[in-house]
Ligand SMILES: Nc1ncnc2c1ncn2[C@@H]1O[C@H](COP(=O)(O)OP(=O)(O)OP(=O)(O)O)[C@@H](O)[C@H]1O
């Protein structure tokens with residue numbers, strides 16, 4: 001296993017330091033990547049992973065230090081140059097154009113041209129389709145990006161990078177919204193690429209994934225390089241300890257045994273669009289209810305329909321025993337329902353708003369004094385959330401655009417918490433959040449439930465739903481196919497209801 | 510480890526100054542910087558006449574008409590829209606206001622007051638029409654207001670027989686030609702409306718929401734913002750500012766000509782763009798628009814004082830607009 005490196009590294013960062021207006025984000029990072037290996041990159045939110053990757057891809061320029069390819073230092077001015085040097089990137093925040101189709105996005109900047117110098121649409125369509133199929137996502141390539149779910153967008157972004165046939169593939173948190181099924185397919189593909197000699201850098205907050213797929217792992221903490229280890233020499237526990245700087249064990253808070261008997265929200269035979277065919281469920285006071293299912297099974301659509309963000313074609317929603325007609329999110333918020341969308345970038349935060357502006361967006365009415373926003377109170381309350389959720393912010397006045405993905409997610413969560421909901425639907429609440437912060441969020445969801453707030457958790461991470469929820473609805477193709485409780489909450493049982501196939505188990509750990 | 514508290518401890522005055530100087534980003538204050546540079550340039554080019562109070566007041570008076578509209582336009586552009594109809598709408602609202610005024614027999618101040626209210630309300634109503642086309646009708650703002658631009662102009666030409674509409678009230682010019690404390694009424698209106706809209710944009714829920722809607726409509730919708738309402742209101746505000754300008758303009762000469770106020774939309778939009786408001790929506794400032802409008806006036810004045818042909822003045826304005834957009838573009842990268 002431990003072959004010694006012969007010759008120079010295929011890619012090496014040398015003493016890379018990066019500062020943003022005086023704040024040091026990366027401090028003297030020297031990492032060498034061996035040819036044909038899968039290098040894991042892990043660290044807490046804001047540790048500097050994405051920044052390091054952006055420097056390798058020419059999106060940012062280092063304050064000092066350099067990047068070498070095959071032992072020769074190279075100047076990478078922009079991503080176009082990086083692509084030409086054989087580096088392909090799957091960015092953490094999607095870089096897709098909403099109004100263009102899937103295939104147009106995938107070939108943007110690398111169009112296939114016919115002999116007569118026209119676009120070879122036919123070939124581009126078929127290659128795009130094939131690439132997606134390879135990822136186990138048979139998606140209609142003529143769909144507009146705006147019509148895709150986050151997981152689908154993620155797959156398009158991965159396929160787009162794969163189409164470049166680059167020698168070095170860098171993936172920044174590609175698995176955050178994928179379920180076990182898609183992740184397994186992705187890993188198969190990564191192994192195949194590796195066999196073909198492709199070098200891969202893989203960022204993830206899921207320790208199990210790192211352990212499963214990587215050859216070595218690099219840990220960053222607060223912009224500093226902590227360690228580079230052979231994966232065989234290190235276990236998940238050690239990785240977490242290095243990341244956080246102290247001992248850490250992932251534990252889900254003890255499940256609440258007792259929830260109220262009164263049903264606070266119930267849905268009967270919901271139908272919406274072409275996706276939701278028949279969904280019924282009920283939610284009790286103070287309960288943490290889970291929704292499981294594969295990508296595209298309609299969990300997000302169910303939440304959006306309840307919130308009035310999608311038209312309800314048939315069915316009935318009852319809140320506190322009263323039948324309600326929710327036309328838009330405002331109606332839902334007024335009824336005490338909140339919904340944290342899985343699509344932080346497209347439906348969650350305002351990139352140019354700062355922390356207070358983002359947090360008070362929905363609850364702004366409460367901050368008014370004689371029709372004017374009381375900015376003092378706004379800032380005070382936001383600072384409280386910054387402390388509570390450990391949000392790493394150089395300044396409260398900085399646009400969210402400049403925050404790391406995980407910190408953006410925490411700000412987004414704070415926005416909904418600030419509405420004081422009685423029902424909170426959380427769609428991928430820990431998307432892009434590091435293990436430590438994840439635990440904090442789990443504890444937090446738990447404390448919400450303790451206060452009698454009912455939560456619905458939708459997650460692509462099976463462990464998350466299983467660890468948090470006392471009851472789980474499983475969906476498949478727009479229908480609820482099962483409701484599991486107590487001992488019946490097992491991976492096998494969930495997968496059976498999600499796929500209809502007996503014995504399919506999520507197994508990349 | 511996560512040291513995220515924003516500390517305010519023992520920071521000396523000196524370190525504060527150093528931080529302020531270091532933290533000063535040219536790109537963020539480009540409008541202010543451009544304003545100062547242009548002002549100094551105008552002093553030199555237009556020496557000594559430029560600095561005379563009468564000249565400065567005159568510049569302010571000249572820009573106030575389109576400047577006032579530019580203030581409303583700022584709101585529309587931040588919300589992600591545009592209103593091309595403001596020029597024709599000014600002439601239209603001005604004309605109808607004079608018709609309204611002439612309904613009152615004899616000279617009376619009450620009639621003038623009523624006409625003032627009417628102009629603003631009728632302007633707001635015309636703006637509402639634009640807004641409904643854009644929101645309820647789901648027509649792209651550029652197209653919808655291009656259409657109404659043509660409609661308003663054609664209507665005023667029809668009502669005026671392609672000539673003048675004259676007011677019969679001799680008190681009416683007191684509004685547009687009057688002065689208070691040495692400043693012309695239009696200039697007062699410009700500053701007062703600017704102050705109001707500045708507060709609306711920065712300190713009210715509505716102001717916050719137009720930025721949100723302009724930045725990302727989908728995000729706003731998911732955050733329980735009533736997107737259509739928020740996109741509609743800026744058009745009404747712009748209509749009201751058009752009403753104010755229509756009142757000031759028509760009362761100044763006590764008449765409206767059917768070809769008045771042509772190209773007002775260009776000057777209004779130019780002031781907004783030069784003021785640093787992003788054409789893509791989402792962010793902008795009212796103060797920027799005020800500075801932008803004044804800059805346009807200074808350029809004109811400079812060219813006049815410098816003896817440059819009046820035909821070239823539009824070209825100079827065009828160059829400044831392009832330069833402003835280039836600056837914005839560079840800011841993004
Ligand atoms: N353009 C920028 N301007 C200012 N600060 C920035 C900018 N980009 C990143 N930062 C800061 O750099 C730090 C590292 O961010 P980075 O995105 O690299 O973190 P990360 O390790 O990828 O975190 P996550 O796991 O949350 O994605 C953060 O504190 C962030 O606020």
Ligand SMILES: [Mg+2]
Nearest residue numbers: 049050092405
């Ligand atoms: Mg990141």
